[in-house]
Amino acid sequence: MIDKNIVKEIVEEWLKDKDYFLVDLETDAADRIVVEIDHADGVWIDDCVALSRYIEEHLSRDEQDYELEVGSAGIGQPFKVAQQYVNHIGKPVEVLTAEGKKVKGVLKAVDGSNFTVTTEEKVKVEGKKRPQLVETDHEYDMNNVKYTKYLISFK
Numbered sequence: 083m084i085d086k087n088i089v090k091e092i093v094e095e096w097l098k099d100k101d102y103f104l105v106d107l108e109t110d111a112a113d114r115i116v117v118e119i120d121h122a123d124g125v126w127i128d129d130c131v132a133l134s135r136y137i138e139e140h141l142s143r144d145e146q147d148y149e150l151e152v153g154s155a156g157i158g159q160p161f162k163v164a165q166q167y168v169n170h171i172g173k174p175v176e177v178l179t180a181e182g183k184k185v186k187g188v189l190k191a192v193d194g195s196n197f198t199v200t201t202e203e204k205v206k207v208e209g210k211k212r213p214q215l216v217e218t219d220h221e222y223d224m225n226n227v228k229y230t231k232y233l234i235s236f237k
Contacts, residue, residue, distance in 0.1 A: 084109045084148055089137065093117055096136045102129065103165045105155040113148040118155045118162075122169045125154030160229035167192045167224065174233040175199060180226050186233060187220070195224045 086109045093104055097119070105118040119125060119133065134152040141148065161167055170189050177185045177199055187201035199220050204213035224230070 083111055084113050084115060084141070084146060089115055089117070089141070092137050092140045093119075093133065096133050103163065105162050105166065113146060115148055115150045117150075117152045119152070120155040120163075120166060120169070130154065158231055158234050160231045161224075164192065164195065164224060167197050167230065170232050174235065175230055176233050177220075177222060177230045178228040179222070180228060182228070185220060189230075190219060197222055197224060197230070 086107065089109060090104075090107055093107060097104060101123075102119045102121045102125070105120045106116070107118070108114075108116045115137070117133065117137070119130070121129075130152045134150060137150060137152070155162065155166065161170075167189065171192060173189055175187065175189045177187075179185065185199060185201060187199040190198040190200045192198075199222065200217050201220060202215045203218050205216045205218075207214045207216075222230075
């Protein structure tokens with residue numbers, strides 16, 4: 083079986099001095115390696131090919147045959163690492179809380195593992211007949227939500 087730590091070292095070596103970051107790395111008993119990378123401006127196929135070749139140069143197929151897949155973190159997929167939150171500040175997101183409530187809003191800030199989502203909610207304001215739309219901040223911990231993902235808009 084391919085050692086995940088060895089593959090991770092190889093990937094991190096390639097990522098050094100680049101604006102890409104590792105999102106996920108999986109290996110399994112069938113010697114399948116799946117590497118997901120991301121970048122604030124998106125991932126280019128040429129860079130996935132370059133990383134794939136780099137990994138192949140540093141692993142020996144004579145010692146072990148393996149299947150290698152290098153790609154980007156899927157758009158609209160749940161965030162897996164904190165850097166994805168940082169890259170989406172100011173963009174629309176959907177959060178599924180630990181209690182199962184979906185919250186849609188704009189990712190306002192990230193501080194460590196905490197993040198803030200601003201939503202628009204109708205609130206009864208004193209002196210007004212009708213509820214008014216008010217921006218409300220909601221704070222979450224990345225480790226205590228079921229998922230957070232970028233909301234794709236086709237408008």
